[in-house]
Ligand SMILES: NC(=O)c1ccc[n+]([C@@H]2O[C@H](COP(=O)([O-])OP(=O)(O)OC[C@H]3O[C@@H](n4cnc5c(N)ncnc54)[C@H](O)[C@@H]3O)[C@@H](O)[C@H]2O)c1
């Protein structure tokens with residue numbers, strides 16, 4: 001029998017008004033809170049919702065309000081240095097993956113013994129020093145559930161994942177109020193990121209019964225709700241479904257790991273600063289079509305999960321349906337799929353190929369082997 005492992009956040013609160021649970025969390029011996037967020041999230045009024053709860057509880061807090069989107073390792077270090085001065089004993093991250101990823105690093109870096117760049121070299125150094133509460137405002141990266149923190153390494157022009165179980169959140173609150181007014185373009189690309197996590201984990205070489213359960217349920221929720229959640233500001237149930245689905249997909253990442261979509265999209269973020277969700281949306285269909293012969297029974301199982309009892313359809317047709325549905329979602333949500341929209345010149349093809357092939361950690365999880373010539377053909381599809 002194979003062995004597998006799952007480490008997930010300590011306590012997860014979900015459902016309407018679940019932000020009210022902040023009060024309960026503060027009872028676990030918290031004296032001072034550091035709130036991490038960024039300007040757009042503050043403008044959207046989401047940090048005020050959290051601060052009102054802290055004020056009610058009479059707890060001391062400081063707000064670090066200017067976290068950068070898709071941070072470099074040095075930007076993350078600068079936030080960590082500011083954080084150290086607060087001497088807080090709970091970090092509350094109110095934000096998308098960018099904010100949560102920096103909060104996770106800060107939670108293991110209140111020491112001067114090692115820094116972010118040391119963790120890039122040796123994530124084994126990480127030791128949790130400060131507890132974290134993650135309140136995601138996108139649905140999303142699933143960072144609230146994963147042991148990963150993704151930072152840009154400028155000299156490599158590549159995004160790199162620092163992975164340590166020490167960074168897994170202690171508390172998570174999934175309250176769809178945080179995505180109620182999320183702008184459609186952000187809802188769309190972050191939603192497709194969650195979709196990519198779920199289908200990649202479900203077809204990862206490291207897939208196992210734990211990751212399968214979360215990935216398949218996540219897929220069912222996303223395939224049934226993503227367009228409604230993005231298009232209709234009043235669709236509370238669809239947004240709640242996306243919030244839970246992105247968390248599930250994050251749990252699946254913790255148990256299994258993403259594959260070639262994320263591997264080949266990292267240079268697109270690293271070199272051209274294409275937002276993480278958009279770069280994954282670009283790669284999603286080309287990679288899944290490439291993988292299809294090796295993933296057919298798994299793709300068909302997704303069809304069976306969302307359309308149970310349909311016995312007249314062959315496995316091949318079921319699998320084809322899924323690949324087409326992924327393409328339909330990216331199209332319906334009007335996410336750009338051509339690299340020319342981001343000014344990427346065709347001459348950069350070889351740089352992309354060699355950069356993408358460096359992300360061995362994730363390419364190794366892909367069910368179908370990707371050689372440099374395959375990566376070249378996949379990037380070329382985004383250039384036509
Ligand atoms: N740690 C992980 O497991 C993991 C997984 C996937 C991606 N990531 C990383 O997460 C980052 C991307 O995170 P993201 O996709 O959540 O986007 P993000 O956190 O970068 O946010 C994108 C933009 O949306 C704004 N925003 C977020 N929520 C908002 C809201 N509710 N209302 C208004 N504006 C809002 C932000 O201010 C920002 O400008 C990337 O660096 C990516 O590499 C991490």
Ligand SMILES: [Zn+2]
Nearest residue numbers: 141193197276
């Ligand atoms: Zn992702």
